Amino acid sequence: MQQVTTKRFYEVHSWVGAVTAILIFVIAFTGAVSVFGRPELKIWANEAIHQPQAHEPAAIEALVKERAADVPADYLDEITVLFPAVRSAPNLTVYFQHERETADGKTENHVIRFDHHPQTLELIERSEGEIREVFTTGQKDMADFIITFHADLHLGNPWGLLLTGLLGLTLFASIVTGVITHRKVLREAFTFRPFRSLRLLFTDSHKALGVWGLLFHGTIAFTGAFLGLAVVVLFPAAAFVAVGGDIDALADKFLPLGAPEKSGVAAPITFAEALAEVEETSSGPVVSLNLLASTDENGVALVNTLAGDGIVGYTYRYQTTGTVLEQAYTTFSRVGGAGGPILDAMFPLHFGNFAGTAVKFLWLFLGLSTAFLAVSGMMIWIERRVYGSTGSLAEKTYRRISRMTVGGCAGVVVGFVALFHAQLLLPVPGKAFGFWLGVVFFGVWAASLLWAMLRSNEYRSTKELLFVAAILSVLVAPMNAVVTGNHLANALTHGHLVTAGVDLTMLLAGIAVFAIALRLPSERPVRKGKYGRPAEPQIAQPVLSADAQT
C-alpha cells in the first residue's frame, strides 16, 4: 500500500479515536462491568435474593391461580411470570395484560402487576397501568443504573440509543482503519517495550491489546452499532417500507407465533408440569413464562430459558392441555435463512451471557481492554502533540485535553465503584432511589473531572483518582458486611456465592488498581529510563507502523 494511503488511514484512525475516545471509554468500561449486571450485581444489590432461588413449579402455579382470581377475566389471555435472580427481576413477578381502549379512543396495553417476595412468595406490591409506565417507574438498583447508562447514557430512547449506536459505528471505523494502518499484526502482537519510554508504553500496549482482542473489539463495535441503531432507526425505517410503518406487523413476521386460536372451551390454568420438564432438561435457567389463552382448552405455555451451554436461549412452547411440547425455538428462528441465526447471536455476543461464567470473565477483561484502547489511543494522540512535532494548537490546550481525558475516564471508574457504597448506604426508599444513585454517580464523576482539571499535573491526578477508586473498591466487602451483616465468611458458608464473588472481585480489583497506581509515574518521565536509556527516544513517527514509514 502506498505510504500516503497508509498515512491517510492513520489520520482517520487517529482523529476518529481522538474525537470519540472519552465517550468510547465510558461506554466500553460500563459495558465491561455490565456483563455482570444481570444477574450478579442485581443479586448483590438485593439482599432478598442473596441466597440461591428454588421454587416448586406447583407452588408457582398455585400462586398464579390465586392472583388470576383477583383480576378481571379479560386479563387472563396473557399472563407473564418473571423469575427472580435470573435476569432483571428481584422479585417473583406475575403480571396480567389486556389491550384496552383509552378515553381518547386509542388502545393501550394495560397490565396488573403483582410483586412477590422471592423467598416467601408473599405479596409485596400490586400495581397497574400502561405497561411501559408500570415497568419503568419501579425501584431501580445500581445494576439497573449501570446497565442503562451503558445502553443509552441515561439519555433515553431515541437520543441515547442513537448516540451509543453512532459511537459503535465510530469504534468499528477506528478498528478497521487501525488494522489497515498496522498491517503487520503478528509482529505487533508481541512487541512490548514498557521501560523505553512512556510513549512507547502507550503505543505498544495500544497495538498489542488491539491485536490480541481484535475479534472481540470488532464484534462489540459491530453488535453495539446494531443494537443502538436497530431499534431507533433501522427497524422503524424497514417497517415503513416493508409493512407501511406498522412495527407490530413487522414483529409479527419475525417473532415467534403468538396466541393460539381459542376453542371457547374453558380449562384451568396449568403449567407446572411443563415448567418442571424444562427446568430438568434445559441447560439454561428459566427466566420467564408466558401463558397465552390461559383459561382455554387451546391455551399454551411458553417457557423461556437463557443460554446454557450454547450461545442462545430457547422458548419451549407447550400445549397446556396434556402438557405436550409443541416446539422449541429461538427468538428469531422464524426469520430463517442467514438472518435468523445472526440476529439470535447478536445479543449474547454483545453481552457475553452464554456458555457460563468463564465467558463473562473473558468478556469483562476484553471489554476493559477495549476501554484501555480508547484511553491509550487518546494518550498517544496527546503525547505526539505536546511533545512531538505534530499538532497546531498551544501546548496548554493539549494539556487541558489531557486533564479532561484523565478526569473523564478515571472519574467514571470512581463513580462506578461509588455506586456500590451508594447502594448500601443511601437511606432513600422506593422509586426515588434510582434518582439518588444518579446523583452519587454523576456527582462523583463531575468531582473527579473537576479535580483533574484543577490539578496541573495529570500524571499525579491519574494516580490520585486510581487510588480513590482502589480504596473504594477494597472497602466494598467490609461495607457490605457492616450494612447487611453478610460478610465474606458468612456469604460463603451460607451458599451466597454470587454475593461473595462480587465482594471478592471488588477486593481483588481494588488491590490490582492500587498496585497499578503505585507503579504509575507521578510526573512525566524525562530523564533516564529503567535501563539507563533515554526515557524519550528520538522516534519521529512512533505510532505509525514500520510499513507506513517505508
Added chain:
Amino acid sequence: MSGEPLFPAPRSRVAGATLGVLVAAVVMTAAMPAYLPFGQANSIVLPIIFFPVTWLLLFLWTLFAKRMLLVWASLVVLTVVNALIIANQTGAL
C-alpha cells in the same frame, strides 16, 4: 510526497463523512428489502444487520475519494434513487 494535502476540501469531506453518509446508508438500508432476492424476512433483516458495513464502506470512500464533487454527487444519487424506490414501494408515487 508532494505538497498536496492528505484530505483536500476538509470541511466538505467531514460533512459528507458524517451527515451525508449516515443519511445515504439509512435510506439504502430501508430501500434494500424492495430489491434484495433473499425472501421477505431476510431481505429486511440482512441490510439492517450489515448496516455498519454499508456505513463503513461509504464513510471510508467519502474520506479517501479524491474529488468531493464526485462524492457528493454519488451520495445524492444513492439517496435519491433509494428514496424513489421507497416511495414506489409505499405507494407514494
